[in-house]
Amino acid sequence: MEFGFWSVVPPVLTIILALITKNVFVSLFIGIFLGQLVIGGWHFIPALNDALQSCVNTMASSGNTIVIASMLFIGALIYLIERSGGIDGFVDVMVKKKGVIKSKRGAEIFTWLLGVLVFTSGSLSCMVTGSVARPVNDALKVPHEKAAFIIHATSTPVCVLIPLSGWLAAMIGYLTSGGIAEASALNVLVESIYLNFYCLLVVLGVLVLALVQKDWGPMARAEKRTEMTGALDDPNHVTMESTGLKSSRKDGADPRARNLFIPIGTLLLTVIVTLFVTGDGNLMKGSGMTSLLWGCFVSLIVMGILVVCQKLYTMNEVVAEMFKGAGGMLPIAFILMLGFTMGSTVKALDTGNYLSSIFLSVLHPALLPALVFIVSCLISFATGTSMGTMAIMAVIALPMAQNIGVSPALVAGAIWGGSIFGDHTSPISDTTIMSCSTSGCDIIDHVKTQSPYCAVFAILTIALYVVFGFVM
Numbered sequence: 118m119e120f121g122f123w124s125v126v127p128p129v130l131t132i133i134l135a136l137i138t139k140n141v142f143v144s145l146f147i148g149i150f151l152g153q154l155v156i157g158g159w160h161f162i163p164a165l166n167d168a169l170q171s172c173v174n175t176m177a178s179s180g181n182t183i184v185i186a187s188m189l190f191i192g193a194l195i196y197l198i199e200r201s202g203g204i205d206g207f208v209d210v211m212v213k214k215k216g217v218i219k220s221k222r223g224a225e226i227f228t229w230l231l232g233v234l235v236f237t238s239g240s241l242s243c244m245v246t247g248s249v250a251r252p253v254n255d256a257l258k259v260p261h262e263k264a265a266f267i268i269h270a271t272s273t274p275v276c277v278l279i280p281l282s283g284w285l286a287a288m289i290g291y292l293t294s295g296g297i298a299e300a301s302a303l304n305v306l307v308e309s310i311y312l313n314f315y316c317l318l319v320v321l322g323v324l325v326l327a328l329v330q331k332d333w334g335p336m337a338r339a340e341k342r343t344e345m346t347g348a349l350d351d352p353n354h355v356t357m358e359s360t361g362l363k364s365s366r367k368d369g370a371d372p373r374a375r376n377l378f379i380p381i382g383t384l385l386l387t388v389i390v391t392l393f394v395t396g397d398g399n400l401m402k403g404s405g406m407t408s409l410l411w412g413c414f415v416s417l418i419v420m421g422i423l424v425v426c427q428k429l430y431t432m433n434e435v436v437a438e439m440f441k442g443a444g445g446m447l448p449i450a451f452i453l454m455l456g457f458t459m460g461s462t463v464k465a466l467d468t469g470n471y472l473s474s475i476f477l478s479v480l481h482p483a484l485l486p487a488l489v490f491i492v493s494c495l496i497s498f499a500t501g502t503s504m505g506t507m508a509i510m511a512v513i514a515l516p517m518a519q520n521i522g523v524s525p526a527l528v529a530g531a532i533w534g535g536s537i538f539g540d541h542t543s544p545i546s547d548t549t550i551m552s553c554s555t556s557g558c559d560i561i562d563h564v565k566t567q568s569p570y571c572a573v574f575a576i577l578t579i580a581l582y583v584v585f586g587f588v589m
Contacts, residue, residue: 196442232271247555295515456508497539
């Protein structure tokens, strides 16, 4: 059955609601319900039942289940690392090395490098990088605005460029929800990384700024204030006090860097080995889903054995802590589930085919990547969530790209970058708040000083997508 105009209404309404309510959960479910209402012939109660049932049916897919299970495993792993002193041990190791840094340039490069190295989680990156680098940055008179910018620019942007963590599961999940075959999802993801122009520009641009020590706009004024007065913050604003090294580790647990290095190293090694085995010696042909599941599972088991051997926990206590950590990932797991369900609903409505037929007659297909990037920027800025934006945009943009012959990897890169732009610049984003908290910067000062740079990076990104849209 062809639904015509009505096939567009559910996904478009989802976007509008996300912009207005700033609540991705409610927006996605309403979009799913409306889609079922259209499919079911406008019968309210049956449509509500179908919406609920479609959420349940989403878990019938082994790929969807693996993605969501992996997110819960990652949450449990990170929580155990924190509780066992792994984070604090890592901080201690890095802080002891700060004596080799003797200039403001060196402090900023150190902050950038640390942010790049902690690529498993945006929140973890903000916490570790901010806590470790603040004493160095403060001692060498790096303004808190500049420190917050570097910390934030190397958090989630790096996570999507090096998705060897829960981001791998999420990003593969978004690709498959948008109609990319599971067998080719990993290859599309890898290709989309170097087409994620915004994140590449942000991460490399911040490094260049640190190296040349040249700033402009509000950031230059902050640099001048610190140079002239020594004030690390605008004296007219009340800044957020740093959370510092306030530890969440278990009482009696000593800082142990190995409690971070061993499980994270196990995760990476297991993913690589599994890709090699399932790909018959070719990493690029390996099963991303299988490697992800094994990587998360094995690293969690290793972490559990490690803390039991260290006599920090009994086996029963380890299991209880794992459930606490997994619980922290439930919001992301629900976003993924709703995103997958929305993808199935949009596919049933045949929205991609309808939109592609309209799109071809009013706009050149080569402009799709740039348009997707702009819309993703708007949604993520308003909602403060990158993953929610990816969930919404993937099910709309990727089917269109495949139907009109635009590179899915190029459109995926636009989705990743646009989603991160909002998360990076929005004052309601969790990473914005954490970057300010650990650096000691006022939130509005942070947004005000970094926004001109982000705007320039976004404009350059749009131009690149226009060019690549015609070339690829």
